[in-house]
Amino acid sequence: MFAALPFTLALITSPQSGWETKSNTTKIPFEVHNAVVKALQEATEAQTKRDYQLSLALLHGIIYNDGVKIAVDPDGLTPTPAARQGLTNALNSWDKALEKDNPxxxxxxxxxxxxxxxxxxKVPRSGHDALGLIELKKRYSWNRSRxxxxxxxxxxxxxHYNRIPLSASQFTEVIAHELGHLLGLDDLNQTGQLMGPMILDQPVSGPNARETYAVQIVRYHAKTQWNTVVDLINASKQSQPEAEFLSYEQEYLATCTVGRPCKYGKH
Ligand SMILES: [Zn+2]
Structure with missing residues (x-):
């Protein structure tokens, strides 16, 4: 019922210095968002309690096993050519970084x-300087068999920022940054990197090696754990009656804000 997932860590370069551990059980780069670290920990707890389907659901929310699909919202403004180009560039930047493992x-x-x-x-529910915002919800439902x-x-x-339309390369950074959140990255403090504060006249074109690695390693951990849980399910071969379907939701919110006149922050 659950296929083992292929993964290709062999292509990943070895970890660079500056690693931090956010979890007691798994080494996760500090670039990874706490919500993802928490989901990995909860998946481990569920696995320990033999609540395997919850574990798989949580891991699915990290791996996006069937992909995570995005479309332009017709309720929004019609994208200008610069916005369209920025969207294409942002999608391509993650494709290039993750190669065949971009969900x-x-x-x-x-x-x-x-x-x-x-x-x-205007980005809703955010300050004057916000350029982007992602509202992401993952709702899990599970019982003992699915x-x-x-x-x-x-x-x-x-x-726009201060009534000046964003350029294609500015759109690229803001959109690629929000996609970075979708893939599980947190905001970073240093400028000059996709998940860091934005400098409007020096837009970043995509994730750097560290940011890419952070996404790859978290996906690797989630897939490894997925395969372990699938093995446990197959080994146990329990034929227990279906229990009540349980559910819960996780909400995740990130805004990207712009700071002072020439220094721009994203959150
Ligand atoms: Zn952000």
Whole structure:
């Protein structure tokens, strides 16, 4: 029922210095968002309690086994050529970084998408300097024999800053940054990197090696654990009656804000 997942860590370069441990059981780079670290820990706890389907559901929310689909939201502003180019560049930057293991898929039909990307005059629920925001929800339901996961959300991208339209390369950074959150990355403090504060006249074109590695390693851990849980399920071959279907939700919110006149932050 659950296929083992292939993964290709062999292609990944060895970890660089500056690793931090956010989890007692797994070495996770500090670039990874706490929500993902927590989900990995909860998956381990569920596995220990033999709540295997919850474990798989949580891991699915990290791996996006069937891909995570994004479409442009028709309720938003019609994207300008610069916005379209930025979107294409941002998607390509993660494709190039993750190669065949990029779960993000762009689809034209918003009804078939998990998340929509909405171009807006003003990013909602954020300060004056916000340029992007991702609202992401993962809803897990499970019993002893199966699980379901619903992934939904919206990525808001502001089209102007101080009435000046963003350029294609500025759109690229803001959109690629939000996709970085979707893939499990946190905000970073240093400028000059995708998940760090933005400098408007020096936009970053995509993830660097460390940011890429952080996504790859978290996916590797999640897939390894997935395969372990599948083995445990196959080994136990329990034929227990179906229990009540349980569910819960995790919400994750990140805004990207711009700081002072020439230094721009994202959160
Ligand atoms: Zn951010």
């Amino acid at each position: 993000i898929q762009f689809v034209s039909d918003p009804k078939k998408a998990h998340l929509t990307l909405q171009f807006v005059d 699980y379901e996961i619903e992934i939904s959300g919206t990525i808001f991208i502001q089209t």
